Amino acid sequence: MSIDFNGRVAIVTGAGNGLGRSHALELAKRGAKVVINDLGGARDGSGGSSEAAKAVVADIIAAGGEAIAHGANVANFDEVQDMVAQTMEKWGRVDILINNAGILRDKSFAKMDLADFRLVMDVHVMGSVNCTKAVWDIMREQNYGRIVMTTSSSGMYGNFGQTNYGAAKMAVIGFMNTLVLEGQKNDIRVNCLAPTAATRMTEDIMPPEICAMLQPEAVTAGALTLCHDDAPNRMILCAGAGGYASTRLFETDGVFIPQDQQSPETVLEQWDGICDIGNQAELASGMKQSEKFLTKAMTYVQANK
Numbered sequence: 001m002s003i004d005f006n007g008r009v010a011i012v013t014g015a016g017n018g019l020g021r022s023h024a025l026e027l028a029k030r031g032a033k034v035v036i037n038d039l040g041g042a043r044d045g046s047g048g049s050s051e052a053a054k055a056v057v058a059d060i061i062a063a064g065g066e067a068i069a070h071g072a073n074v075a076n077f078d079e080v081q082d083m084v085a086q087t088m089e090k091w092g093r094v095d096i097l098i099n100n101a102g103i104l105r106d107k108s109f110a111k112m113d114l115a116d117f118r119l120v121m122d123v124h125v126m127g128s129v130n131c132t133k134a135v136w137d138i139m140r141e142q143n144y145g146r147i148v149m150t151t152s153s154s155g156m157y158g159n160f161g162q163t164n165y166g167a168a169k170m171a172v173i174g175f176m177n178t179l180v181l182e183g184q185k186n187d188i189r190v191n192c193l194a195p196t197a198a199t200r201m202t203e204d205i206m207p208p209e210i211c212a213m214l215q216p217e218a219v220t221a222g223a224l225t226l227c228h229d230d231a232p233n234r235m236i237l238c239a240g241a242g243g244y245a246s247t248r249l250f251e252t253d254g255v256f257i258p259q260d261q262q263s264p265e266t267v268l269e270q271w272d273g274i275c276d277i278g279n280q281a282e283l284a285s286g287m288k289q290s291e292k293f294l295t296k297a298m299t300y301v302q303a304n305k
């Protein structure tokens with residue numbers, strides 16, 4: 001099956017460098033009209049320049065594609081709204097949003113300034129929220145939308161020095177889970193991408209021979225499967241160095257302890273049953289967990305009438 005984006009309009013945030021640039025170039029090559037968003041700041045989010053975004057636009061146009069640049073700071077909703085308004089004025093629709101913009105402010109939690117925690121949350125979480133909010137009604141009216149959040153193994157599993165980044169990256173998974181439920185009836189599909197790539201974000205933590213294996217294009221190949229017509233929904237796709245995997249959240253079936261026996265001691269006694277992965281399942285929504293627990297409780301009540 002070949003994947004093309006002819007007639008589609010895509011916004012890629014943080015597309016002036018690294019992964020966003022690679023996603024944008026490939027989308028354009030496959031027919032999408034692309035908004036190259038980039039604030040143009042340093043890796044820690046300081047400063048700003050339109051040069052990087054403009055250079056990507058020039059590359060796309062030189063290759064025969066269509067693109068415009070916009071320097072919105074994704075953490076600023078007014079600027080994001082302006083970007084979406086300009087996109088609508090130029091091309092009349094928004095089919096794809098790749099929330100990719102990001103920064104790092106790494107420090108162990110003991111040394112971390114709360115301002116650095118907030119800034120990272122603001123760019124990754126509120127940046128994704130602002131951009132999604134600005135296109136949501138458009139996608140609902142079109143009855144079509146594909147949204148990709150950029151998460152990270154640091155959020156899903158932890159990484160020393162990245163409490164702020166990890167919290168933010170896990171938050172976008174939670175954001176996706178509910179958007180999937182709310183977007184379903186309008187064919188809006190939302191997925192997460194967990195990349196590993198050699199970019200300026202990782203340049204000083206990996207030796208050059210490793211960086212050579214971690215080309216952004218390998219991640220982009222995965223990213224584009226999350227935003228085409230037949231995209232999945234609620235997938236967390238991990239991609240890097242040619243490896244592709246999926247992270248999924250499973251819950252054990254658990255145990256039931258009757259009301260008159262519930263205590264920390266009885267819960268502890270049941271630990272093996274609570275942790276038994278034999279009947280674990282992926283739950284389609286938060287309500288499914290309540291249903292599971294109530295079914296167990298009702299079964300007990302019926303049996304003991």
Ligand code: NAI
Binds near residue numbers: 194
């Ligand atoms: P990068 O630093 O090369 O690119 C990020 C881009 O986002 C930059 O061009 C920057 O100017 C832009 N940006 C930053 N703050 C912005 C804001 N407020 N508004 C608009 N644009 C802004 O980094 P890279 O590696 O390409 O990262 C892309 C995404 O992938 C980020 O969300 C990052 O957290 C995520 N990621 C990257 C990994 C990697 O191995 N490179 C690993 C896991 C996640």
